Amino acid sequence: MRSEPDRLRFEIEARDGAARCGVLHTAHGPIETPAFIPLATKGSVRGLDGDEVAGLGYQLILGNTYHLFVSPGPERIAAAGGLHGFMGWERALITDSGGFQVFSLAHGGVANEVKGSGRSGGEHGSEVEITEEGARFRSYRDGSELFISPEVSMRVQAALGSDIALVFDECTPFHADREYTARSTERTHRWLDRCLDWHRDEGPERQAVFGIVQGGVHEDLRRESAQRVSEAPVDGLAIGGTLGRDKEEMHDVLALTAPLLPEAAPVHLLGIGEVDDLLGGIALGLDVFDCAVPTRLARHGVALAPDPDKRWRLDLRKSGWVGNREPLVDGCPCPACQRHDRDYISYLSRAEELTAVRLIVLHNLTYMHELTTHARAAIKAGTFDTYRATVLAGASPWDASTSTS
Amino acid sequence: MRSEPDRLRFEIEARDGAARCGVLHTAHGPIETPAFIPLATKGSVRGLDGDEVAGLGYQLILGNTYHLFVSPGPERIAAAGGLHGFMGWERALITDSGGFQVFSLAHGGVANEVKGSGRSGGEHGSEVEITEEGARFRSYRDGSELFISPEVSMRVQAALGSDIALVFDECTPFHADREYTARSTERTHRWLDRCLDWHRDEGPERQAVFGIVQGGVHEDLRRESAQRVSEAPVDGLAIGGTLGRDKEEMHDVLALTAPLLPEAAPVHLLGIGEVDDLLGGIALGLDVFDCAVPTRLARHGVALAPDPDKRWRLDLRKSGWVGNREPLVDGCPCPACQRHDRDYISYLSRAEELTAVRLIVLHNLTYMHELTTHARAAIKAGTFDTYRATVLAGASPWDASTSTS
Numbered sequence: 005m006r007s008e009p010d011r012l013r014f015e016i017e018a019r020d021g022a023a024r025c026g027v028l029h030t031a032h033g034p035i036e037t038p039a040f041i042p043l044a045t046k047g048s049v050r051g052l053d054g055d056e057v058a059g060l061g062y063q064l065i066l067g068n069t070y071h072l073f074v075s076p077g078p079e080r081i082a083a084a085g086g087l088h089g090f091m092g093w094e095r096a097l098i099t100d101s102g103g104f105q106v107f108s109l110a111h112g113g114v115a116n117e118v119k120g121s122g123r124s125g126g127e128h129g130s131e132v133e134i135t136e137e138g139a140r141f142r143s144y145r146d147g148s149e150l151f152i153s154p155e156v157s158m159r160v161q162a163a164l165g166s167d168i169a170l171v172f173d174e175c176t177p178f179h180a181d182r183e184y185t186a187r188s189t190e191r192t193h194r195w196l197d198r199c200l201d202w203h204r205d206e207g208p209e210r211q212a213v214f215g216i217v218q219g220g221v222h223e224d225l226r227r228e229s230a231q232r233v234s235e236a237p238v239d240g241l242a243i244g245g246t247l248g249r250d251k252e253e254m255h256d257v258l259a260l261t262a263p264l265l266p267e268a269a270p271v272h273l274l275g276i277g278e279v280d281d282l283l284g285g286i287a288l289g290l291d292v293f294d295c296a297v298p299t300r301l302a303r304h305g306v307a308l309a310p311d312p313d314k315r316w317r318l319d320l321r322k323s324g325w326v327g328n329r330e331p332l333v334d335g336c337p338c339p340a341c342q343r344h345d346r347d348y349i350s351y352l353s354r355a356e357e358l359t360a361v362r363l364i365v366l367h368n369l370t371y372m373h374e375l376t377t378h379a380r381a382a383i384k385a386g387t388f389d390t391y392r393a394t395v396l397a398g399a400s401p402w403d404a405s406t407s408t409s
Numbered sequence: 410m411r412s413e414p415d416r417l418r419f420e421i422e423a424r425d426g427a428a429r430c431g432v433l434h435t436a437h438g439p440i441e442t443p444a445f446i447p448l449a450t451k452g453s454v455r456g457l458d459g460d461e462v463a464g465l466g467y468q469l470i471l472g473n474t475y476h477l478f479v480s481p482g483p484e485r486i487a488a489a490g491g492l493h494g495f496m497g498w499e500r501a502l503i504t505d506s507g508g509f510q511v512f513s514l515a516h517g518g519v520a521n522e523v524k525g526s527g528r529s530g531g532e533h534g535s536e537v538e539i540t541e542e543g544a545r546f547r548s549y550r551d552g553s554e555l556f557i558s559p560e561v562s563m564r565v566q567a568a569l570g571s572d573i574a575l576v577f578d579e580c581t582p583f584h585a586d587r588e589y590t591a592r593s594t595e596r597t598h599r600w601l602d603r604c605l606d607w608h609r610d611e612g613p614e615r616q617a618v619f620g621i622v623q624g625g626v627h628e629d630l631r632r633e634s635a636q637r638v639s640e641a642p643v644d645g646l647a648i649g650g651t652l653g654r655d656k657e658e659m660h661d662v663l664a665l666t667a668p669l670l671p672e673a674a675p676v677h678l679l680g681i682g683e684v685d686d687l688l689g690g691i692a693l694g695l696d697v698f699d700c701a702v703p704t705r706l707a708r709h710g711v712a713l714a715p716d717p718d719k720r721w722r723l724d725l726r727k728s729g730w731v732g733n734r735e736p737l738v739d740g741c742p743c744p745a746c747q748r749h750d751r752d753y754i755s756y757l758s759r760a761e762e763l764t765a766v767r768l769i770v771l772h773n774l775t776y777m778h779e780l781t782t783h784a785r786a787a788i789k790a791g792t793f794d795t796y797r798a799t800v801l802a803g804a805s806p807w808d809a810s811t812s813t814s
Contacts, residue, residue: 048757048764051456053744076731076756083732084752092748326481327488339458343497347489351481352453358766359453 005234005266012168012212012239014270014291020388022262022289025380028064028270030096030167031210032088035063037270038286038379040277040372041098041294046071047081047091049369050299051362054093060338060366061373064096064167066294069160070105074143074150078163086165098294099166101157101199101216104175104244104275106132106139111177134174136191154198162207169207170242170272171199173216178246185220185245192218193232200237212239214272217265221248221257230264241265242272243290255284262288279308279316279375283392286379298372302364305353307332307340308371310400318346320364325350335402338370339363371401378405410639410671417573417617417644419675419696423789427667427694430788433469433675435501435572436615437493440468442675443691443784445682445777446503446699451476452486452496454774455704456767459498465743465771466778469501469572471699474565475510479548479555483568491570503699504571506562506604506621509580509649509680511537511544516582539579541596559603567612574612575647575677576604578621583651590625590650597623598637605642617644619677622670626653626662635669646670647677648695660689667693684713684721684780688797691784703777707769710758712737712745713776715805723751725769730755740807743775744768776806783810 016026028035042049042057045068049057057065067087072078084090087097110132132141138153152160157172173192176185196215203213215233219225233241243261247254258273265271270292273285277295285293298308301317309318309332318332331341332349340349340363352360378401382391394404421431433440447454447462450473454462462470472492477483489495492502515537537546543558557565562577578597581590601620608618620638624630638646648666652659663678670676675697678690682700690698703713706722714723714737723737736746737754745754745768757765783806787796792813799809 046757046760046762047753048762051763051767053748053764053768055744055748075760080731080752080756084734084750090753090756092753326485329489339460343458343460345489347485348452348495348497351485351495352451355451355480357451357453358456358763359458361763362456362767363458 005269006237006239011210012270014240014268016268018384020383020386021287023286023379023383023388024289024291025383026270026291028291030064030212032094032096032167033063035096035292036380037291038376039064039292040282040298040376041066041292042369042372043068043294043296043299044091044093045296046075047087050302050365051358052365054091056366057093057369058095060369061377062095062369064098064292065093067097067099067164067166068102068105069099069157069164070102070152072164073102073152073160075145078160082163082165086163088165096168097164097166098168098272099161099164099170100274101170101172102152102160103157103173106141106152107134107175107177109141110134110139111180136194138172154195155202158199158202158207162203162211165208166211168212168214168240169203170214171196171216171238173218173244176218176220176245178221178249180220180246182220182222182225185218185222186225189218189220189225189229192216193229196233196236204237214238214240214242216242216244216274217261218245220246221253223260226257226261227264230261234264234266234269238269240270240272242274244274247276251281254281258285258288258290262290277372280312280396282375283379283395286376286383287388287392298368299365302361302368305350305360305364307349307364308368309333310395310398310403312396312398320346320350320353332364332367333371333400335400336367336370337374337402338367340367374401378402381405410674411642411644416615417675419645419673421673425788425791425793426692428691428784428788428793429694429696430785431675431696433696435469435617437499437501437572438468440501440697441785442696443781444469444697445687445703445781446471446697447774447777448473448699448701448704449496449498450701452492455707455770456763457770459496461771462498462774463500465774466782467500467774469503469697470498472502472504472569472571473507473510474504474562474569475507475557477569478507478557478565479550483565487568487570491568493570501573502569502571503573503677504566504569504575505679506575506577507557507565508562508578511546511557512539512580512582514546515539515544516585541599543577559600560607563604563607563612567608567616570613571616573617573619573645574608575619576601576621576643578623578649581623581625581650583626583654585625585651587625587627587630590623590627591630594623594625594630594634597621598634601638601641609642619643619645619647621647621649621679622666623650625651626658628665631662631666632669635666639669639671639674643674645675645677647679649679652681656686659686663690663693663695667695682777685717685801687780688784688800691781691788692793692797703773704770707766707773710755710765710769712754712769713773714738715800715803715808717801717803725751725755725758737769737772738776738805740805741772741775742779742807743772745772779806783807786810787813
């Protein structure tokens, strides 16, 4: 950790067990934590304009370095005043390093495997060549050869002008063996140094950098990585890589890793955002969480709802909603629930109307924001455990909050 | 025309030559005319929620009887309190009769032909059987046989609960010969009577009914149809059917037809909404205009802009927009133009991001609303001819309005 937090200041406001809430002060305003981070993968949050995302209460969104590198390219975004100017977003931005997507191609379906679905892959493995220098791959757009190294990733993120950049790492999949994971983690540490060196010499002064703790499911590797990253001059930490084959193993890996990180550091859990996982992360003291699920589900007509048995999913494309006059979730303050019923939204979704995607995105992002906002309040009130248990038992975040306080 | 306008009152506020502006009072509020009517074909305006459409200033939208008949069906919509309740739209609604879509299937591409593109078709002709009773066709959803007659159309529209229903007519295509058009127009008149009879006995009391003037490009048939429909107990009139092979012929057909209609009747020009055509219609005293073009263009990355040589189209999927910091249209009050530049919106559109469709829909509907709002002001000021000429010369509606007043 850097000792002089001039680029990013993390103020911890309250603690409740290991859980904590605070404010992350960035060059583009504060982020109240714990926070969920919506994805603006290619420069927009699915179907929404930036002012709407801010209107939902979000203070931080995540841009995807890999996709924005491929198109429209860092030069074009830099010319627009960075990603903030390009997309007209005035609040804070974090960018990933591009590593996740590149190595997802390399390892074949890592996006699924890392999150524990266990799907094996590899058919695209030959399309990416990983060396000590970096990763060489073909553009999905035009087949041209592209190369990302630690330096390239940091240069692209500098051009994007995000408030928080993530170092370039290899995201190891679940099916990688210990030997591969160990070597990969070592390389990720060398890449960490290269990222920080580049950033120190050429990075934007007000851009913070988060290091990424790897090590797969192996305790010794996670320990080693946590120590290595914590000792580096980073402004915060992220937990990446595979977290195991199921939720139990994920919990074990996180429970092992979280206490190894510097107390004062803001911690980002990468790519995790299911309701129970997010609450589990908060309980361990993690601060920010990004995940594609809430926005991706909307495209498939799935709304978030307080139903643990169905993984908090309400499938509006299923039959059974005809004539149903309930909102997606009772008491939800989102525009979809305030104005429409399941009958209409399920019809629109099955008819593949764009408006359905938009309404469900608004709902799902509201749901996630409510989840973290009420978690924050519960931490302040010292009732987080009860809040979490109540949500896990099937209460909505707002009901859980009321019954807890 | 009905002499007792209890279901719909049309108040003409000012005239400027043949052009006029007024207020159409419906059961769900007033519509200031001349007005453009956005399509909510399947129960939503592309990508927007109802409150946003109202926020753009629209007081009337059009639901599509054919599509809503096929899915979700009139029973489901009636159970939700009609189309207003189903989609959560509190302002006025007009529904077409379903005829246009049915006969589009029958005649093969009538949607294009009627509007003068002259594309021939007919491969689907066998799928629709037209008899004196009505039209039998197969559902595009599940292949089941469906039947629409004048009575069925009115019954469906009654279930939808629109403020204005349109009578069931055969929309003759451009390639139909005089003989066919004459016979079809006669049948349309018999269908008109059947629609009005059904509606008198079983229609919702507060639903107004517009008759449709057919007759193709044939002067005598248009005259006969105009007289026949004007004499019927309708609450307003619509001009339907083919208007010829090009804009010149369209103008001739409209210039012939418009003066034949009762002075006091609100008149709807069906399916026409290009900037110049709409202004031409207003000049002839027509009042409301629906058209799929503004919302459909958005899907293809095309924004409306003051460029007569390009038919008021700004193609954002073309190259050449990289680094362009202009809004879609200078001075446009829409959210897209207020917040974003062509560089960003063109990137989003080429990347097929949903947000692009949404931003361009917001822009295009704002553009159409501005066009009619400023036309209305010009009519009141007695400067409509100048306003129209200025827009046709390439000014934006707001600039034309300023330079005219």
